[in-house]
Amino acid sequence: MYRAHGITFRLGGRALLTDAGAAITPGRVSVLIGPNGAGKSTLLKVMAGELRPQSGHVLLDGADISTLPPARLAMLRAVVPQHAQIAFPFTVAEVVAIGAGSDRIGSAPVARALKEVELSGFEQRPYDRLSGGERQRVQLARALAQLDRGRSAGYLLLDEPTASLDLAQQVLVVRLMRRLAAERGIGILAVLHDLNLAAMAADHITALKNGHVVACGTPKEILTDAAIGTLYGVPARVSWAPETPFLLPQSIVD
Numbered sequence: 001m002y003r004a005h006g007i008t009f010r011l012g013g014r015a016l017l018t019d020a021g022a023a024i025t026p027g028r029v030s031v032l033i034g035p036n037g038a039g040k041s042t043l044l045k046v047m048a049g050e051l052r053p054q055s056g057h058v059l060l061d062g063a064d065i066s067t068l069p070p071a072r073l074a075m076l077r078a079v080v081p082q083h084a085q086i087a088f089p090f091t092v093a094e095v096v097a098i099g100a101g102s103d104r105i106g107s108a109p110v111a112r113a114l115k116e117v118e119l120s121g122f123e124q125r126p127y128d129r130l131s132g133g134e135r136q137r138v139q140l141a142r143a144l145a146q147l148d149r150g151r152s153a154g155y156l157l158l159d160e161p162t163a164s165l166d167l168a169q170q171v172l173v174v175r176l177m178r179r180l181a182a183e184r185g186i187g188i189l190a191v192l193h194d195l196n197l198a199a200m201a202a203d204h205i206t207a208l209k210n211g212h213v214v215a216c217g218t219p220k221e222i223l224t225d226a227a228i229g230t231l232y233g234v235p236a237r238v239s240w241a242p243e244t245p246f247l248l249p250q251s252i253v254d
């Protein structure tokens with residue numbers, strides 16, 4: 001279990017998070033939703049241990065993450081940031097090897113991670129010539145190779161993993177998240193803007209607004225007309241399609 005609670009994070013006299021929190025369970029997908037500027041990325045960075053809150057705690061399998069040595073933390077949780085920049089003309093294998101340990105380009109963890117994200121055979125392709133969807137999956141592979149160094153399944157923290165992907169690639173990434181949770185037992189926390197994708201991906205949703213957690217629960221508990229209206233200020237009518245976890249496309253109405 002990976003939990004943040006009572007998190008207050010201030011920057012320049014402004015509270016970006018107030019008494020906020022989120023939880024990730026092994027084998028389950030948790031999703032953070034909320035309007036732009038709500039504090040989703042900030043909460044994800046606090047959970048990752050990249051930002052230290054002024055109050056509150058982040059506990060990873062019982063240990064306060066502020067007490068974990070960086071190398072140990074890296075084996076327990078891996079982060080895919082919103083804009084993962086690769087400054088050098090690396091191949092796919094070299095990018096994934098950053099996660100596995102830099103001298104392990106041809107290693108089994110690199111091959112395993114690329115297989116997980118269905119990119120076997122892409123090892124020698126230049127990263128900067130991949131499509132957005134392929135890059136996103138390479139970043140996921142890098143994170144998986146990093147977790148492969150630890151003994152437990154570990155946790156993945158993903159900041160908008162479907163941003164600027166087309167519908168097919170969005171669905172592919174969400175299915176991949178679900179499979180990694182179900183088959184590998186990885187606990188996943190993802191920031192998602194698209195509520196259809198959130199409904200499809202999530203076992204559990206935390207809704208943030210103005211740095212506060214305003215709701216948490218299952219997709220059906222959280223993605224209601226009233227809650228979407230309160231969260232985004234947009235009148236909404238939610239219809240659940242009977243055989244899929246998708247909301248119907250006409251869910252947001254004037």
Ligand SMILES: Nc1ncnc2c1ncn2[C@@H]1O[C@H](COP(=O)(O)OP(=O)(O)OP(=O)(O)O)[C@@H](O)[C@H]1O
Nearest residue numbers: 011012016034035036037038039040041042043191
């Ligand atoms: N380094 C920073 N300096 C000043 N303000 C910041 C900084 N980082 C974030 N903020 C502010 O904190 C608030 C929360 O930002 P955050 O990126 O966590 O929101 P978000 O919910 O992830 O937004 P989005 O959906 O637009 O990515 C925003 O108002 C943002 O402008």
